[in-house]
Amino acid sequence: MHQKALQGLKVAGFVTGGVGPIITKTLATHGATVVIIESGKKHNITRSGGPFKDNLNGINRSYSFAFVNTDKYSLALDLKHPRAKEVTQRLVQWADIIVENWRPTVMERWGLGYKDISTINPDVIMASFSHEGRGGPHGEVPGAGPALSALSGLIELTGWPDRPPVTLPAFGILPDYIAPRFGVFAILAAVDYRRRTGKGQYIDLSEYETSIQFQIPAILDYTVNKRIQRRDGNRSPYAAPHGVYPCQGVDKWCAIAIFTETEWEAFCKVLGNPLWTQDPKFKTMESRKKHEDMLNKYVAEWTLERKPEDIMVMMQSAGVEAGAVRNIGDVVEACPQLAHRGFWWTLEHPEIGKTINAGSSYILSKTSYHLEKPAPCFGEHTEYVCTEFLGMSDEEFIDLFQEEVFV
Amino acid sequence: MVEGVLSGYRAIDLTNEKGFLCGKLLADFGVDVIKIEPPGGDPSRNVPPYYHDEPHPEKSLYWISYNSNKRGITLNLQTEKGQALFKRLIKETDFLIESFKPGYLASLGLEYKALSSVNPGLIMASISPFGQTGPYAGFEGSDIVVQAMGVLLCQAGNPDRPPVRTSVPQAYLHAAADAAEAMMIALYHRGHNNEGQCIDVSAMESVLWTASRALPFWDHSKVQSERTAGLIAASGKYTPGIWECKEGYVAMVFQASLMGTRINQRLTKWMEDEGMAPLFMKEKDWEQWDWLQVTQDELDQLTDAIGRFFKAHTADELEEESTKRGIRMHKVCNSADTFANVQLKARAFWVSMAFDYLDDTIIYPGAFTKLSVTAMKDWRRAPLIGEHNREVYIDELGLSEVEFDSLMADGII
Numbered sequence: 001m002h003q004k005a006l007q008g009l010k011v012a013g014f015v016t017g018g019v020g021p022i023i024t025k026t027l028a029t030h031g032a033t034v035v036i037i038e039s040g041k042k043h044n045i046t047r048s049g050g051p052f053k054d055n056l057n058g059i060n061r062s063y064s065f066a067f068v069n070t071d072k073y074s075l076a077l078d079l080k081h082p083r084a085k086e087v088t089q090r091l092v093q094w095a096d097i098i099v100e101n102w103r104p105t106v107m108e109r110w111g112l113g114y115k116d117i118s119t120i121n122p123d124v125i126m127a128s129f130s131h132e133g134r135g136g137p138h139g140e141v142p143g144a145g146p147a148l149s150a151l152s153g154l155i156e157l158t159g160w161p162d163r164p165p166v167t168l169p170a171f172g173i174l175p176d177y178i179a180p181r182f183g184v185f186a187i188l189a190a191v192d193y194r195r196r197t198g199k200g201q202y203i204d205l206s207e208y209e210t211s212i213q214f215q216i217p218a219i220l221d222y223t224v225n226k227r228i229q230r231r232d233g234n235r236s237p238y239a240a241p242h243g244v245y246p247c248q249g250v251d252k253w254c255a256i257a258i259f260t261e262t263e264w265e266a267f268c269k270v271l272g273n274p275l276w277t278q279d280p281k282f283k284t285m286e287s288r289k290k291h292e293d294m295l296n297k298y299v300a301e302w303t304l305e306r307k308p309e310d311i312m313v314m315m316q317s318a319g320v321e322a323g324a325v326r327n328i329g330d331v332v333e334a335c336p337q338l339a340h341r342g343f344w345w346t347l348e349h350p351e352i353g354k355t356i357n358a359g360s361s362y363i364l365s366k367t368s369y370h371l372e373k374p375a376p377c378f379g380e381h382t383e384y385v386c387t388e389f390l391g392m393s394d395e396e397f398i399d400l401f402q403e404e405v406f407v
Numbered sequence: 408m409v410e411g412v413l414s415g416y417r418a419i420d421l422t423n424e425k426g427f428l429c430g431k432l433l434a435d436f437g438v439d440v441i442k443i444e445p446p447g448g449d450p451s452r453n454v455p456p457y458y459h460d461e462p463h464p465e466k467s468l469y470w471i472s473y474n475s476n477k478r479g480i481t482l483n484l485q486t487e488k489g490q491a492l493f494k495r496l497i498k499e500t501d502f503l504i505e506s507f508k509p510g511y512l513a514s515l516g517l518e519y520k521a522l523s524s525v526n527p528g529l530i531m532a533s534i535s536p537f538g539q540t541g542p543y544a545g546f547e548g549s550d551i552v553v554q555a556m557g558v559l560l561c562q563a564g565n566p567d568r569p570p571v572r573t574s575v576p577q578a579y580l581h582a583a584a585d586a587a588e589a590m591m592i593a594l595y596h597r598g599h600n601n602e603g604q605c606i607d608v609s610a611m612e613s614v615l616w617t618a619s620r621a622l623p624f625w626d627h628s629k630v631q632s633e634r635t636a637g638l639i640a641a642s643g644k645y646t647p648g649i650w651e652c653k654e655g656y657v658a659m660v661f662q663a664s665l666m667g668t669r670i671n672q673r674l675t676k677w678m679e680d681e682g683m684a685p686l687f688m689k690e691k692d693w694e695q696w697d698w699l700q701v702t703q704d705e706l707d708q709l710t711d712a713i714g715r716f717f718k719a720h721t722a723d724e725l726e727e728e729s730t731k732r733g734i735r736m737h738k739v740c741n742s743a744d745t746f747a748n749v750q751l752k753a754r755a756f757w758v759s760m761a762f763d764y765l766d767d768t769i770i771y772p773g774a775f776t777k778l779s780v781t782a783m784k785d786w787r788r789a790p791l792i793g794e795h796n797r798e799v800y801i802d803e804l805g806l807s808e809v810e811f812d813s814l815m816a817d818g819i820i
Contacts, residue, residue: 005592005593005595005596006592006595006596008599009595026588030592050627050641050642051623051624051627051628051630051642052627053627057699062623063623063624063626063627064620064623066623067619067622067623067626114779132750133750133754133777134777135753135754136749136750136753136754137749137750137753138730138749138750139750141730141733142733142735143735144659144660144662144735144736145660146639146648146658146659146660147658147659147660147735147736147737148737149658150649150656150657150658150737150738150739150740151737151738151740151748152740152745153740153741153742153744153745154573155649155656155658155739156739156740156741157573157574157575158563158571158572158573158574159563159564159565159571160565160568160571163565163568163636164636164637164649164651164656165637165649165656165739166563166564166565166571166634166635166636166637166649167563167635167636167637167638167639167648167649168563168573169559169560169562169563169617169618170559170562170617170618170620171562171620171621171639171640172639172648172658172660173620174617177581177616177617178581178584178617181581181584181585181587181588182432182584182775182776183776184588184591184592185432185584185587185588185591186412186436186775186776186778188588188591188592188594188595189412189413189436189591190412190778190781191591191595192412192413192591192594192595192598193412193413193780193781195598196415199780200780201778201779201780201781202778202779203776203777203778203779204776204777204778204779205775205776205777206754206776208750208751209751209754209756209772209773209774209775209776210775210776212745212756212772213428213580213772213775214575214577214580215575215742216472216473216771216772217456217468217469217472217575218575218742219472219742219745219746219772220456220468220471220472220769220771221456221468221742222742222743222745222746223746223769223770223771224458224459224468224769225456225458225459225460225468227456228741228742228743229574229575229741229742230574230741231571231573231574232574233571233574234551234569234571234572235574236551237455237456238454238455239549242551243551243569244551244555244560244569244570244571245569246569253555253561253569253570254555255551255552255554255555255560256552257549257550257551257552259549316545316546316547319547320547321547321548321549321552322552323546323548323551323552323553323555323556324555324556325555325556325560325561325569325570326555326556326557326558326561327558327561327621327631327632328558328618328621328622328624328625328631328632329625329629329631330558331556331557331558331615332622332625335556336541336542336543337537337538337541337542337543337544337609337611338611338612338615340538340540340541340542341538341540341541341609341612343612343615355626356622356625356626357622358615358616358619358622360612360616361582361585361608361609361612361613361615361616362532362585362586362589362606362607362608362609362612363538363606363607364589364592364593364596364604364605364606365519365604365605365606365607366596366602366604367592367593367596367604
């Protein structure tokens with residue numbers, strides 16, 4: 001078995017909601033030792049999101065929590081307890097990295113702001129993730145995923161030009177899946193910097209600012225050309241046909257994208273060169289763009305009589321870009337490519353039972369990842385973390401336990 | 408000048424729009440990223456929009472967006488001399504990023520194995536639509552195709568129309584950011600074990616990871632994702648995520664239980680202050696409001712009352728007042744709103760980038776994160792075609808003027 005890449009890296013995660021758990025999941029998947037700190041006293045958002053095993057709400061029954069917390073250790077800790085400091089002090093000394101995504105000021109209130117933390121462990125790397133970043137007039141405004149999606153500009157760019165914008169994919173919280181990539185990148189870059197210089201540092205990441213990185217061309221179109229880009233359905237300014245076409249069956253669709261004349265010729269050939277394809281209106285990209293409505297109607301007539309997966313294979317075999325629109329069940333049950341790459345992992349969770357888990361979107365040749373442990377039950381590793389990782393004696397642990405610090 | 412967090416490393420970027428962002432992240436952090444283009448320039452320089460709408464390979468705002476802070480050289484990798492020169496460059500390189508069709512570099516004798524024999528510490532990331540091997544490895548996949556197959560597409564749209572994408576291509580930004588993340592993971596390993604490795608990124612899997620919040624629902628009860636126009640679905644109930652205003656739209660989601668209590672109280676108070684809160688909202692005990700118990704009928708009543716309230720205001724008015732009242736809501740912003748945003752200004756997000764050859768300065772989105780010790784380095788515009796050829800080949804690689812001129816004449820550089 002290969003060694004995982006991040007073996008030996010120690011992470012303490014004061015995480016909640018989406019971004020924090022996702023970042024620490026990536027680190028854990030690739031071998032870091034990740035301890036999440038949670039309290040049963042404070043409402044635990046991540047554990048209270050459904051769906052639940054047998055539809056019964058319970059702290060260890062959330063599928064969503066189980067999915068995003070594989071390979072982590074759970075330490076139960078009441079951060080408002082006067083003696084919690086005895087634990088956090090050791091945690092901060094132990095950790096290479098502190099990740100947190102509470103609302104700005106919350107960590108400070110717990111005595112765990114960067115100032116406090118870097119006093120305990122000057123070499124530590126601390127990463128704070130918030131919706132709009134630290135400081136500024138909105139630094140402390142509470143955020144919510146779907147609202148951030150609106151602020152980011154991505155909602156305005158999604159949907160049909162003649163209709164109101166639509167909810168973004170990822171259940172409306174797309175930015176929660178953008179920020180973690182930048183976050184892991186920044187954290188590990190800082191880890192490498194520390195390896196070379198011995199210096200730790202503080203990372204202040206605004207989800208808003210990372211979401212803007214996903215639309216720079218539209219932003220520059222405004223700052224340079226004063227043009228405000230709007231949603232344009234599935235069209236592309238430099239491709240036609242370019243869209244999602246109806247297929248045989250209920251709610252079945254196939255995406256097709258033609259960027260070059262060579263692709264257009266190959267596409268026509270797959271269709272059997274019907275008469276309409278020879279219409280001069282469709283001869284060049286420019287004229288296809290001009291007559292796109294009519295073009296799309298013809299394409300849809302052809303796709304409607306076929307199944308999306310069949311169209312995909314016919315087109316791809318001829319060098320034409322096409323892809324069946326798939327839903328989550330389709331890819332879990334029957335995607336040969338994902339099966340080939342070993343993307344799905346089944347783990348046995350003590351309360352939920354068998355769970356399906358997603359792996360990593362990349363494979364490293366020498367340090368391939370493998371998911372090992374299901375998400376922890378609440379506080380499952382409290383004693384283990386305190387005594388094995390933090391070097392607490394049994395007496396100390398029992399003392400704090402009896403004082404109800406670990407709740 | 409403060410050094411970048413990754414200053415001292417060098418990267419070679421062979422990507423097109425399927426990988427630009429990866430090299431940009433490295434460059435933004437101080438890596439010396441050299442973008443290699445074929446002589447005459449990358450085809451992706453012809454992607455619109457253009458500076459002042461003038462189609463020109465050095466005026467593509469798409470290119471300019473994702474190649475800032477990189478240097479640019481030209482090299483013909485299809486020639487033997489070009490390949491030899493490439494290997495000389497690789498010797499001094501930490502990171503290599505490529506997004507060719509799987510197998511293309513191997514056909515030139517430039518696969519990871521060959522390159523790592525020149526430089527065992529090399530970290531190489533390959534970004535492809537579906538991965539380097541497997542039944543779909545030969546498939547083509549642009550943004551919409553990858554989003555379709557990676558489940559993201561089916562999660563947005565109106566029920567009476569096809570699934571719909573974001574009009575600014577997204578799939579390969581997810582993939583390229585994943586590649587950058589993976590390169591840092593490999594760098595950690597190299598730092599401790601002195602060995603490089605290669606990374607195989609599948610854009611479909613990057614997109615699928617983004618769509619993966621659907622997985623627990625499938626696992627739990629075989630629930631597929633659906634397109635709900637502007638609604639948000641939670642536990643089989645629907646509430647608006649996007650609301651129409653007197654002018655524009657706002658996004659806000661009801662939340663029940665502890666998460667939503669304060670917000671719902673504040674919103675009710677606000678409506679009450681303006682005489683628009685119905686009795687049932689005023690009398691509601693929000694602390695006891697339980698999402699699992701609430702009926703769709705009640706949600707529809709609420710939607711109706713709040714919808715009327717929002718329609719009586721413009722999105723700008725709602726944005727301003729909701730911020731004051733601590734309600735989690737935002738206007739559906741466009742790029743003009745983004746540019747005017749006070750928070751971004753306060754954080755000094757925007758940078759002025761000098762474009763000498765256009766005799767202009769472009770306002771450009773700045774750092775994606777703030778680091779306390781290693782600030783982002785000075786911002787530099789994207790390179791012109793072959794702009795740094797002499798600097799890289801003569802000054803750094805040590806080619807003589809004669810060699811350089813002959814390679815230029817032969818179309819190698």
